[in-house]
Amino acid sequence: MDLLAQYLMNGVMLGLMYALVALGFTLFFGVLNVIQFAHGDVLTAGAFAGLAGYALVVRAGVQASLPQLLTVVLAATLSMAVLGAVLGRTLVLPLKGAPALNVLLATLMGGTALRECIRLFYPGGSQPQRFPALLPSTAWALGRFTLRLDNLLMLAAGMALVLGVSLLLQRTRTGLAIRAVAQDEETARTMGIDFRRVVLFTFALGSALAAFAGVMNGLYYNEVNFGSGLLLGVIGFSAAVVGGLGSLSGAVLGGFLFAGLQTLGAVVMPFASAYKDVFAFGMVILLLAWKPTGLIGEPLGERV
């Protein structure tokens, strides 16, 4: 029972991180019908930007952990919002109209460049970096299961963020513009929507979400690694695809589903928990064979 609760907690945390990454993929796909595959590396870059911000405030003599935490989060999200917009401007928009594969490869390679830059130019970037524990370390023991306050806080913040994005899309004019572009670019343009601005804003928004996920990942594992974004990116992409590209709820569903599959893999096969990723990716392939456009995807139509 206690062990199950522990697994559940871990699964929910992972699911939230995956969902945040998947949200970015689904947003980009919504407005431009492209996959921005540098997303995973944007996540890593966000975590490292947070670290750099932390180093700066520590040097400036700030001791309290709340301002430190705020700096880390702001440094990560704001810098990645800018970077995301720049990536969208330089890698994705110029390739509009090119074959989908070209965009996929261009952004994958852009991500590789980003990852290599972190490895080569961040001080000690080729080694795993310790991520500071900035959240209160209070924990309650419930039997053998320990409920940690920092996990709860991260969970609440992440959920609030997901909710905020959904509200932004449903209730604001900007959100309306994004949805309009996603539905029909040309009609949206004729209605006076600035297409480029909407696209770049979407890229900034999605990348900031990834940066937040990167900080969460760092706080959760107390460590960041230049290469960790690649797998997280692929998992986020899988989550978005399994949920159905372009669907917000699909992305969240897919994120938790993937985490659930990983956890299930670890629980069902305790003798071989190393195989949990094999199991999860195998299930993704099976799911797509069953539902070729994801769980909440539009049905595949043949237009002639």
Place this chain on the structure above:
Amino acid sequence: MTAARARVRSALATLVLAVPCTLLLYGFLAAESEGKVALVLAGATLAAALGWRTGLLGWAVRASGQGGLALGFALSGLALVAAFHEDPFVLLLLARALIALVACLGLHVQLADAGVPNFAGAAFFGVGGYTAAVLGKGALPHAVVLLACGALAAAVGSVLLLPLLRTRGHYAALITIAFGLLFRTFFEVNESLGGPQGLKLGGLEVLGFHFNDDRHVLGLEWSGYAFYALAALALALAALSLVRRLERSWLGLALDAVRLDETAAACFGVEVARWKIGAFTLGNALIGVAGGLSAMMVGFIAPNNFTFQESLVLVSILLLGGLGNLAGLAVATLIVVCLPEKLQPIQEYRYLLFSVLVVLVLVLRPAGLVRRTARRSFGSAAA
């Protein structure tokens, strides 16, 4: 024009094409400092630009014909192996490039001919390698083992057929990406096949001929890698002519139809699923054979050689060369495989440079180095 004159013209064209290419390649492979490498590269660019402007390049390619091109490729390869017969480093590099070419040809059949994405090229390469490692120890003749490598890679790939046929675009891409990651993780945690440490292999041996041994032939001392380079050359030639013939036949016509418009192809009675299955399977078989030969040559195999990164490199070669163009593919393979090795001091930065290069090519020259040529109609085919 009489047949004899046509033959002379073709031979001349082949020479015009092969001699400068071989000399440039020789200079490139022999260059020891970065300055010399840059010089050779500049020379190659200049020669290509000149040949292009004057129309000499186009004439030579057209006049030498398919047979002439294959012959030129073979002769140029033989000359290079003979020239570097004692230099294991260069020979290894050459063999690696040729093996990569075979793997890329497999991807070419899948992606450029049938339009089936495969982001797990390195994984199928790995299937071939592990097959060679396991079967190579047994009593099976190694030529059969190499075939088995291809057969097993194709068989493993067939697991993906159903999901691949049901999905399109990004969804299909994800299936292969997921498979590539799954494969690598599996081999990393599975102890029975060496785990992360990998497996050791004995060298290739065909009819009692050990490829690993250095030996004395024709009054020269040959490094063992020379024989691997020759085997790779033979394999690359076979794969090239297979793919080329496939594309020029009615099979290639059907594949073109499937890639360009599935719905239209289906309306004309082309069975889309069957062609996709055929192309995906053939491609994986080629990649598997290449992987088997590579593992035997290197003598060692580990999951770390089959990362997602490696699969990406393979796909990048395809797009860099110009999707659908075999000549561009060969040139891109050479550049991508050999250039980093030649620029050792910047070894640390090679992935960074490589990724920036690919991005630049994709943004500035979306069709790749050499554009895909249109299929010539039946009327002019006789020319």
